[in-house]
Amino acid sequence: MLKKILIANRGEIAVRVIRACQEMGIATVAVYSDLDRDSLHVRLADEAYALGGTTAAESYLNTEVILDVIERSGADGVHPGYGFFSENTDFARAITERGVTFIGPPPGAIEVMGDKVSSRIAAQAAGVSGVPGTTEFLNDASEVVAFGEEFGWPIAIKAAYGGGGRGMRVVRSADEAAEAFDSARSEALKGFGRDECYVERYLTWPRHIEMQIIGDTHGNCVWVAERDCSAQRRHQKLIEESPAPAFPAEVRQAMGDAAVKVAKACGYYNAGTVEFLYQDGEFFFLEMNTRLQVEHPVTEMVSGIDLVAEQIRVASGLPLSFTQESISLSGHAIEVRINAENPAEGKFLPSPGDISTLVPPAGFGTRWDGGYESGDTVSQYYDNLVGKLICWGEDRPTAIARTLRALREFRIEGIATTIPADIAILEHPDFSAATHSTKWVEDTLDLTGVTSTPISTDADAEPKVQRDVDVEVNGKRFAVKVFVPQSQAGAVVAGGATSGAAKPRRGSAGGAGAAGGGSGAVTVPMQGTIVKILVEVGQEVEAGATVCVLEAMKMENNIAAEKAGTVKEIKVAPGDSVGAGDVVVVIE
Numbered sequence: 001m002l003k004k005i006l007i008a009n010r011g012e013i014a015v016r017v018i019r020a021c022q023e024m025g026i027a028t029v030a031v032y033s034d035l036d037r038d039s040l041h042v043r044l045a046d047e048a049y050a051l052g053g054t055t056a057a058e059s060y061l062n063t064e065v066i067l068d069v070i071e072r073s074g075a076d077g078v079h080p081g082y083g084f085f086s087e088n089t090d091f092a093r094a095i096t097e098r099g100v101t102f103i104g105p106p107p108g109a110i111e112v113m114g115d116k117v118s119s120r121i122a123a124q125a126a127g128v129s130g131v132p133g134t135t136e137f138l139n140d141a142s143e144v145v146a147f148g149e150e151f152g153w154p155i156a157i158k159a160a161y162g163g164g165g166r167g168m169r170v171v172r173s174a175d176e177a178a179e180a181f182d183s184a185r186s187e188a189l190k191g192f193g194r195d196e197c198y199v200e201r202y203l204t205w206p207r208h209i210e211m212q213i214i215g216d217t218h219g220n221c222v223w224v225a226e227r228d229c230s231a232q233r234r235h236q237k238l239i240e241e242s243p244a245p246a247f248p249a250e251v252r253q254a255m256g257d258a259a260v261k262v263a264k265a266c267g268y269y270n271a272g273t274v275e276f277l278y279q280d281g282e283f284f285f286l287e288m289n290t291r292l293q294v295e296h297p298v299t300e301m302v303s304g305i306d307l308v309a310e311q312i313r314v315a316s317g318l319p320l321s322f323t324q325e326s327i328s329l330s331g332h333a334i335e336v337r338i339n340a341e342n343p344a345e346g347k348f349l350p351s352p353g354d355i356s357t358l359v360p361p362a363g364f365g366t367r368w369d370g371g372y373e374s375g376d377t378v379s380q381y382y383d384n385l386v387g388k389l390i391c392w393g394e395d396r397p398t399a400i401a402r403t404l405r406a407l408r409e410f411r412i413e414g415i416a417t418t419i420p421a422d423i424a425i426l427e428h429p430d431f432s433a434a435t436h437s438t439k440w441v442e443d444t445l446d447l448t449g450v451t452s453t454p455i456s457t458d459a460d461a462e463p464k465v466q467r468d469v470d471v472e473v474n475g476k477r478f479a480v481k482v483f484v485p486q487s488q489a490g491a492v493v494a495g496g497a498t499s500g501a502a503k504p505r506r507g508s509a510g511g512a513g514a515a516g517g518g519s520g521a522v523t524v525p526m527q528g529t530i531v532k533i534l535v536e537v538g539q540e541v542e543a544g545a546t547v548c549v550l551e552a553m554k555m556e557n558n559i560a561a562e563k564a565g566t567v568k569e570i571k572v573a574p575g576d577s578v579g580a581g582d583v584v585v586v587i588e
């Protein structure tokens with residue numbers, strides 16, 4: 001059994017893994033960026049190492065620094081969580097080459113399943129089909145027309161090396177084929193650097209159902225339970241549940257068998273998820289995720305299996321602690337993702353900031369997997385998932401009622417969250433009737449009345465500044481970083497130790513905000529792609545006016561001017577990649 005595990009992640013998933021380790025008597029090592037130095041996962045871990053840097057690229061995605069911390073900490077296992085390095089074969093290989101256990105699947109399986117084309121081919125070879133379509137790349141629009149005439153309209157043109165629905169074009173008749181083919185290819189080239197496309201029949205009202213599997217290194221691989229993830233917006237899941245509503249037992253069995261076949265075909269072990277589209281009693285392979293997923297707790301609640309503990313066991317070389325036959329499913333679980341986003345008017349704008357109050361609900365069948373507590377700050381530089389509320393009930397109506405009660409009980413102030421939208425979904429008769437699909441949130445749900453304004457209970461909270469000071473403890477001097485309210489930043493006296501006057505930090509003044517200060521230089525707060533420019537040179541703008549839209553963190557973020565004035569220069573164009581702090585517009 002592993003003795004010390006480094007969690008190469010942050011937020012709620014890092015907390016989740018730390019908790020599993022603590023219950024198993026395994027020591028834990030956290031890593032943290034400059035912004036996360038006081039975060040919950042750091043507070044809970046046995047040891048914590050600074051990665052330096054602010055953005056994900058500078059810290060949690062900094063391979064060299066993380067490998068160095070693995071060395072220094074003496075960790076014998078690494079859990080990647082999800083996102084970041086969780087599906088990075090180079091990272092997995094770099095760890096295993098150092099004799100450290102990567103708590104995840106074999107790199108080869110990550111490779112096969114990481115590429116949409118090869119994953120479809122692998123699934124097909126295992127006898128698990130995707131939506132009926134072509135396996136060859138399209139050469140011209142006539143092939144789109146021929147496919148539509150043969151299989152019926154509508155059809156979907158998809159980017160072979162794309163993901164998340166980007167580049168997908170729906171073609172409803174032959175005369176739309178040429179334009180759709182051209183735009184699908186150009187978007188694929190722009191988005192993924194590859195313009196190869198293929199076609200499939202288009203499912204007009206599908207449910208997104210995924211099957212949890214887990215295998216060990218002794219040839220055992222089982223399916224645990226399915227999750228219905230259809231309540232999503234712009235490919236961002238909002239609410240997941242298990243079991244899938246109105247899902248026949250024989251389809252569950254067939255989908256579970258199919259998922260295990262796909263896993264075995266690529267020599268899979270550890271936890272993984274096989275995704276399907278489900279419509280009219282049929283299911284079709286979509287892709288495989290070679291990692292633990294955000295929504296794994298709904299499976300844990302209906303199966304009683306601790307998937308993270310099981311991951312650590314199989315990574316340690318132990319066999320699965322259950323068989324396919326011993327798995328028994330009970331009740332119904334619903335997960336609600338609580339994001340720091342303002343769903344007002346259906347816009348879901350990012351709402352990072354200081355959480356002045358966070359009091360999660362509790363009670364029977366109520367679980368909160370959170371990455372933050374009162375007083376913590378949700379940064380604009382990382383995914384804005386605050387945590388997940390998971391509720392269990394003996395049946396779906398009970399689970400829905402319990403989730404609604406818990407959401408209404410939830411106290412969170414200082415940031416806006418998606419809770420009002422989650423309540424709107426759970427209260428809607430379509431959701432109760434399970435007649436929703438992957439398109440329902442965007443096409444049918446009306447969120448115009450939904451509001452969520454950040455309420456801060458300590459609006460006068462003073463920003464803190466970092467001070468580097470030398471302290472003497474029991475006759476020994478230490479150089480430490482302390483963070484004090486700005487007004488007290490002159491001299492720092494730390495806990496009975498005395499210190500010299502704080503030495504001002506050299507180097508940049510810190511991360512960029514959403515807009516420069518009085519200089520009128522409008523900067524972007526994070527790395528991303530410019531998708532829209534909303535101003536022209538010479539235009540008068542008010543303070544707070546949106547000047548451009550940045551796609552980052554899988555969302556569109558409005559970049560606003562901090563001061564009123566005239567647009568003097570536009571430094572970017574749609575499609576440009578920009579880094580944190582880059583100036584995009586200059587206002588004089």
Ligand code: MV4
Pocket residue numbers: 131156163164165166168200201202203204206208232235277286438439
């Ligand atoms: C589809 C589809 C309907 N028919 N393929 C979008 C993301 C990508 N992973 C696959 N997606 C879809 N492919 C056919 N032939 C509908 C979607 C889809 C979707 C799929 C899963 C989860 C959410 C979705 C949201 C919109 C569209």
